[in-house]
Amino acid sequence: MLTYETIDDLKEIPFSIDNDTKGALEVIKWAYDTYGDQIVYACSFGIEGIVLIDLISKVKKDAKIVFLDTDVHFQETYELIDKVKDKYPDLQIEMKKPELTLEEQAEQYGDELWKTAPNKCCEIRKVTPLNEVLSGSIAWLSGLRREQSETRKNTQFINKDNKFKSVKVCPLIHWTWKDVWRYAHKQQLDYNVLHDRGYPSIGCKTCTQAAINMDDLRSGRWSGKGKTECGLHLQ
Numbered sequence: 041m042l043t044y045e046t047i048d049d050l051k052e053i054p055f056s057i058d059n060d061t062k063g064a065l066e067v068i069k070w071a072y073d074t075y076g077d078q079i080v081y082a083c084s085f086g087i088e089g090i091v092l093i094d095l096i097s098k099v100k101k102d103a104k105i106v107f108l109d110t111d112v113h114f115q116e117t118y119e120l121i122d123k124v125k126d127k128y129p130d131l132q133i134e135m136k137k138p139e140l141t142l143e144e145q146a147e148q149y150g151d152e153l154w155k156t157a158p159n160k161c162c163e164i165r166k167v168t169p170l171n172e173v174l175s176g177s178i179a180w181l182s183g184l185r186r187e188q189s190e191t192r193k194n195t196q197f198i199n200k201d202n203k204f205k206s207v208k209v210c211p212l213i214h215w216t217w218k219d220v221w222r223y224a225h226k227q228q229l230d231y232n233v234l235h236d237r238g239y240p241s242i243g244c245k246t247c248t249q250a251a252i253n254m255d256d257l258r259s260g261r262w263s264g265k266g267k268t269e270c271g272l273h274l275q
Contacts, residue, residue, distance in 0.1 A: 041074060043178055044207055047200045055197055057214050061223075064211035065095055067197050071181060071209045072100045079209070080104045081181040082170055085120055086242050088183035088212055090231050091223050093124060093131070095211070096181070101130040106173050109135040110165040111142050112154070112244045116234050123230045136173055138165045154246045165244075171204055179207035185220075186213050188241075 042050060053070065057063040071079055081096060083089040083105050096103050107121060125133055138145075145153055145164060153161040174180055180201075186193045201208040212220070217240070224231055234242050238250035 041178070042198070042207060044200065044205045047198070047207055050198065053198065061095065062212075062214040062219070063197065064092075064215070065098070067209060067211040068092075068095055068099050068181075071179065071211075072103070075177075075179050077104070078177055079179040079181060080106055080173060080177045082106050082108065082173070083183070084108075084243065085117055085124070085232065086183070087220055087224060087231050087235055087240075088185060088215075090120075090124070090229050091215075091220055092181070092183045092212060093128065094223075094227055094229055097128050097131065101128070102132060104132045104134070106134045106136050106170075108166045108169050109137050110244050111137065112165075112246045114232075114234060114242065114245045114248075116232050117242065120230060120232045127230065134173075136169045138169050140164055152246070154244070158247060167203075174204045174206050177206065179209055180204070181209050181211070183212050184210045185215050187216055 055063045055066050055070070059066070081092065081103060083093060085107060093105065096105075121133070121135075125131070140148070145161075149160065150156060153164075184192050184195050186195055195210050195213050197210060197213060199208040199210060223229075232239075232242055239248065240251050242248055
């Protein structure tokens with residue numbers, strides 16, 4: 041089995057991208073054949089996440105899905121998660137919360153930490169909880185696409201994740217924004233209504249606004265903070 045410790049010895053796996061899902065379904069099948077219940081999908085429930093959930097459901101109906109519930113997500117996001125739970129009742133969807141409540145965080149670090157120290161806030165409410173989730177897993181799935189940003193353009197199907205000492209599997213790397221929406225509409229998938237209001241990338245409501253530049257799908261995240269990632273995908 042391919043693990044974090046052995047991934048440097050990995051020889052290229054010839055996933056074909058000349059198909060309807062640009063290799064995504066083939067990669068997902070490989071991931072669950074390889075890891076079974078020892079792989080988890082960390083989902084933000086953006087449009088890529090909705091597409092990936094649908095693809096995963098075709099391979100493993102009872103897959104483990106984890107949502108990092110920071111307690112400051114948009115209400116629209118929580119409403120979408122309820123719809124997904126109804127549509128895919130066999131999926132094991134866990135709402136993973138951080139150790140500190142918002143009140144406890146404010147007591148220790150001051151009010152609205154996302155304004156004064158956004159990296160620390162992300163560490164407490166997203167990075168540490170995911171690390172706890174992955175401590176019991178060998179690999180995890182992510183909806184990263186190369187087109188999303190400069191920091192993601194070199195993402196591979198199978199990646200060595202030095203931050204979480206894990207194998208990170210990214211089935212959608214070759215998908216474009218149009219591919220994602222074409223699939224979602226064709227399959228009549230529910231999605232976060234904020235996408236229709238100019239939010240191509242949706243995170244916590246405290247740090248997300250409508251995109252400033254639609255050529256940069258993440259331009260509405262941490263605007264003015266000199267920050268482009270929450271830390272989950274930075275090595």
